[in-house]
Structure formats: structure tokens, C-alpha cells
Amino acid sequence: MKTTIYYFTGTGNSLAVAKDLAGELESSELIPIAGLVDSDSISAESEQVGLVFPVYMWGMPLIVKAFVEKLSLPESAYVFGIATCGSSAGRTLLQLNKMLKRKGSGLSAGFVVRMPGNYTPMYGALPDEKQEKIFVQEKQRIPEIAEIIEPGKAAEIESSFFLLNVLFGLIHKVGSSKIPGMDEKFWADENCTGCGICVKVCPVDNIQLEDGKPHWLHQCQQCLAFLQWCPKEAIQSGKKTQRRRRYHHRAVKISEIIGQRAGEST
Numbered sequence: 001m002k003t004t005i006y007y008f009t010g011t012g013n014s015l016a017v018a019k020d021l022a023g024e025l026e027s028s029e030l031i032p033i034a035g036l037v038d039s040d041s042i043s044a045e046s047e048q049v050g051l052v053f054p055v056y057m058w059g060m061p062l063i064v065k066a067f068v069e070k071l072s073l074p075e076s077a078y079v080f081g082i083a084t085c086g087s088s089a090g091r092t093l094l095q096l097n098k099m100l101k102r103k104g105s106g107l108s109a110g111f112v113v114r115m116p117g118n119y120t121p122m123y124g125a126l127p128d129e130k131q132e133k134i135f136v137q138e139k140q141r142i143p144e145i146a147e148i149i150e151p152g153k154a155a156e157i158e159s160s161f162f163l164l165n166v167l168f169g170l171i172h173k174v175g176s177s178k179i180p181g182m183d184e185k186f187w188a189d190e191n192c193t194g195c196g197i198c199v200k201v202c203p204v205d206n207i208q209l210e211d212g213k214p215h216w217l218h219q220c221q222q223c224l225a226f227l228q229w230c231p232k233e234a235i236q237s238g239k240k241t242q243r244r245r246r247y248h249h250r251a252v253k254i255s256e257i258i259g260q261r262a263g264e265s266t
């Protein structure tokens, strides 16, 4: 049976997970959410459908929510979710399940996969050896996930503990509405050459060059692709990021990040 895997990624973790999973499945296709999200409606034809995306503020990225709102699924489809996160996913997959249930579907299985954190406004990239350990764990976990998905088995929808879910759920509810405008803190320092890579990697066309410098349009997803893929590390958030190490997944190419918006499958 063919599995369609829809993915969203800023720094490549979720794409790496989606690709590793595809490598374990007999037949699959990878489709970027950013290329479809502006369509009026989205129809999944496969009987097996997966969504792979990062956790933002203990919940789903806004772009993934918008995508799921428009998505129609075959009635009998087996649907699974994979949320990648730096430490804690909170109730992200329960949130996805709730959205799908409102549409008459639901998750048959939901997996949280830990990956290196990428939120540079709060912390720098992990040292290489720590990243390596996480990648080894991910490579071991994906075949286990594929063994559940391939035959269409039901599995637990993974989440944090109940009380944490309540707390994280509240923070997400209040915080996520502010995400599009949080780009006010971004700026380009004197190392910016105006190369425009930040414009190209943005999955929602939220950046324009004005007088050779990036300018943000307040429809941000906070994926940080522009900050992490800038070849000069010239884009900053507030005052502290100039000293922080950048992160993107080593097995993902910048062309794959750029291709998301154009809907190019990898």
C-alpha cells in the first residue's frame, strides 16, 4: 500500500525523519505542506497518510494547522502523525488528533521523535557529539515506527504527562496567536551581503529584500530557516543570537528547504 507523507520543516529534522521513514516503507511519496497550504482544498488519495512536522511552543505549527483544516482524507484512511521536538512535545499530537476527529477522521498512531533543538532565540545548537547521539537514537526508532505503520497497526498517541499537557496546552493557546508577529525581533547585522537566501528558504514568502537587507512581513511561522541557513550567520533575533551556534540537519540540503514552497517532492 502506498503511504503519502506530508511534511513541514524549517531546519531539516522533520524532513530527515520523513525520508528515513520513507526508506523503511515499501511504497511512499513525500509531499511538502508548504507547497499545498495555499490551495483551496487538499485531497489525500492514499489509504495511508502521515504528517511529519516540528513541535512549536508545545503544539502544531500554524501552517500545519491550516493544512489540516483544508485536508480531506478517504473515510477508511490510516492516518499517523510524527512530531519532532527538542525535548517535549506536550499535547501536540493530541491536538492533531482532535482536529482530525472534527473532520470525521483521527490518528491511528502518533509518535514523538526527539531531534536536536533549533530555537536559537533561547539556546545555541548542541555540541556535535550530543547531536550524534540523538541521530543514532532516531535511526533506531524509525524502523520500529515503520513496523507499526506498514501493516496499519493502531498505536498510542504519544504525549507528555496530563498536568504538563494542561500547562503546555495553555501556553500554546495564548502564545501561538502571537507567532506571525514575532518576526519583529529579527534583524540582519553588518555581515549580511544581501544574497537573498533567507528569502528563498522561507516556506511562506514572509521575507523580502529592501535596500539589500531582509524585511519581514509578519506572516511568520518562526521556523527560523532564514536564521539557520544564512551562510554568513548574519540574521539575528534580539540581542543574544550573535554568539549562539546555528543548527540545521546535516543530511538535508538547502535545495530541499527551498523546494518546499514550490511543492518539489524530495
Ligand SMILES: Cc1cc2nc3c(=O)[nH]c(=O)nc-3n(C[C@H](O)[C@H](O)[C@H](O)COP(=O)(O)O)c2cc1C
Residues within 6 Å of the ligand: 008, 009, 010, 011, 012, 013, 014, 015, 053, 054, 055, 056, 057, 058, 059, 084, 085, 086, 087, 088, 089, 115, 116, 117, 118, 119, 221, 222, 223, 224, 249
Ligand atoms: C518556534 C519554535 C518553537 C519550538 N518549540 C518547541 C517545544 O515546544 N518543545 C520542544 O521540545 N521543541 C521545540 N522546538 C524545537 C523543534 O521542535 C525541533 O528542533 C524540531 O525538530 C525542528 O524541526 P525542523 O528541523 O523540521 O524544523 C521549537 C522550535 C521552534 C523553531
